[in-house]
Amino acid sequence: MLGIKYLSREDLDLIFETADHFKEVLSRSIKKVPSLRDITIANIFFENSTRTKLSFELAEKRLSADVINFSAAQSSVRKGETLIDTVNNILSMKVDMVVMRHPNPGAGIFLSRHVNASIINAGDGAHEHPTQALLDSYSIREKLGEVAGKKVVIVGDILHSRVALSNIFALQLQGAEVQVCGPRTLIPKYVESLGVRVEPNLRKALEWCDVANMLRIQNERMDMSYFPSTREYTRQYGIDKKLLDSLGKEIVIMHPGPINRGVEITSDVADSSQSIILNQVENGVAIRMAVIYLLASRIK
Numbered sequence: 001m002l003g004i005k006y007l008s009r010e011d012l013d014l015i016f017e018t019a020d021h022f023k024e025v026l027s028r029s030i031k032k033v034p035s036l037r038d039i040t041i042a043n044i045f046f047e048n049s050t051r052t053k054l055s056f057e058l059a060e061k062r063l064s065a066d067v068i069n070f071s072a073a074q075s076s077v078r079k080g081e082t083l084i085d086t087v088n089n090i091l092s093m094k095v096d097m098v099v100m101r102h103p104n105p106g107a108g109i110f111l112s113r114h115v116n117a118s119i120i121n122a123g124d125g126a127h128e129h130p131t132q133a134l135l136d137s138y139s140i141r142e143k144l145g146e147v148a149g150k151k152v153v154i155v156g157d158i159l160h161s162r163v164a165l166s167n168i169f170a171l172q173l174q175g176a177e178v179q180v181c182g183p184r185t186l187i188p189k190y191v192e193s194l195g196v197r198v199e200p201n202l203r204k205a206l207e208w209c210d211v212a213n214m215l216r217i218q219n220e221r222m223d224m225s226y227f228p229s230t231r232e233y234t235r236q237y238g239i240d241k242k243l244l245d246s247l248g249k250e251i252v253i254m255h256p257g258p259i260n261r262g263v264e265i266t267s268d269v270a271d272s273s274q275s276i277i278l279n280q281v282e283n284g285v286a287i288r289m290a291v292i293y294l295l296a297s298r299i300k
Helices: 009-026 051-062 083-091 107-112 130-144 162-173 202-208 230-237 241-245 277-299
Strands: 040-045 066-071 097-102 118-124 151-155 177-181 211-214 252-254
Touching (some): 009 051, 009 130, 009 277, 040 051, 040 083, 051 066, 051 097, 051 118, 066 083, 083 097, 083 107, 097 107, 097 277, 118 130, 130 162, 130 211, 130 252, 130 277, 151 162, 151 202, 202 241
Parallel strands (some): 040 066, 040 097, 097 118, 151 177, 151 211, 211 252
16 A cells, blocks of 8 residues: 555445444444454554554554554664665564555655565655545545545645645545645645646635645745745635635535644634544544555455
8 A cells, every 4th residue: 555546446445345344343342353363563653643653553453463663763773774674674573564654755665666565655755645545535425425526625735745645646536526725835836737726715715615625734844935924824724713604605624634723724613513623533543444454365
């Protein structure tokens, strides 16, 4: 599972059907199944993570897999060990699957060519974050019945966002229309070549859409200033309850997290009945259980 662009519509349908089953499991009093009790999974994170790391670890434990967690900050990587050597050393301990987050785009693809293991990309730089896109589509499907024909706008820092790119691929694969909205400096030049329309005006984008997926400004990936100030950004591209209520229709509000409350979204919007942000987090466990289970079935 290296990226959404390598999947077919049939792959997505299979993942969602499998996630439906695991979501039912997660609603039981005993939330664990013995499906992967003979599989060992290593979570290898070279970047900080809260939701994704916890979600993967919980999904693995719900499937009864053996789990080991690796943090680059406390490892031999700091002594100069290469990525391939690090992973091969972990695999030599009879690990079957690797879940990896890495700051460099394409790190998962590079690793897949050099090691003998199933690899799940948990985010590679500003490239892709496939399981986030899967859980986002799954959450839209759960809320609106289907993704096909829906209008989705992705708002914010598109340039530095792996979530945006994976979502564009996943939504288009299912027949949704996609727009992006944000400052021109944060919209990649290639995005229109993907069949995505750029709408610089937030109000027009919200009047057009059924779903708004709000992204945070990724300051940690910026080496220069892309807009005058955070206050100016919020005035033009932040959603508050007054703006939401003035649209004359209900739209679904999403956010992959972490939320910068008061910047891209206010608390009264994040916590409103139109928000499915916590549903996304909940669905993330079921989606990741499905992906792990389907990949592990090939190992067996």
